[in-house]
Amino acid sequence: EEKQLELTLEALISQVADLKNSLVSFIYKLENEYDRLTWPSVLDSFALLSGQLNTLNKVLKHEKTPLLRNQVIIPLVLSPDRDEEIMRQTEGRVPVFSHEVVPDHLRTKPDPEVEEQEKQLITDAARISPDGAQKQIQSLNKMCSNLLEKISKEERESESG
Numbered sequence: 316e317e318k319q320l321e322l323t324l325e326a327l328i329s330q331v332a333d334l335k336n337s338l339v340s341f342i343y344k345l346e347n348e349y350d351r352l353t354w355p356s357v358l359d360s361f362a363l364l365s366g367q368l369n370t371l372n373k374v375l376k377h378e379k380t381p382l383l384r385n386q387v388i389i390p391l392v393l394s395p396d397r398d399e400e401i402m403r404q405t406e407g408r409v410p411v412f413s414h415e416v417v418p419d420h421l422r423t424k425p426d427p428e429v430e431e432q433e434k435q436l437i438t439d440a441a442r443i444s445p446d447g448a449q450k451q452i453q454s455l456n457k458m459c460s461n462l463l464e465k466i467s468k469e470e471r472e473s474e475s476g
Contacts, residue, residue, distance in 0.1 A: 395411060395414075397411055
């Protein structure tokens with residue numbers, strides 16, 4: 316079982332590293348090559364990210380993958396001093412692993428504020444009737460269509476001008 320857990324973690328680390336590299340590449344394109352970026356290339360990037368996320372999900376849901384939620388993580392060493400090894404492993408995102416940051420980094424539930432906002436959104440969504448939701452969808456679609464028409468009209472006028 317320990318060997319299986321180790322293999323699973325190696326596979327997950329590899330998948331997450333690939334996903335991270337793709338995200339970094341996509342963000343770089345958005346920040347530095349936005350003037351040459353085309354919609355098909357953006358869609359290709361999204362397709363790549365989607366495929367990598369699906370692969371990661373398949374690894375997690377595979378029958379031979381041990382249930383990671385049953386694993387307990389206990390920090391053995393906490394120090395208020397800067398740790399170069401942690402800095403290297405986290406690429407500079409976590410300088411120390413102390414009593415102050417451990418609850419945030421090892422949290423398994425969202426922040427209480429986020430949980431409250433999520434509950435509020437669920438409550439608001441439950442209050443809307445199906446007919447009301449359909450009317451809102453139609454209204455939004457109409458507004459989007461009108462906006463697209465205006466944009467198209469502006470583009471045609473600017474091209475002809």
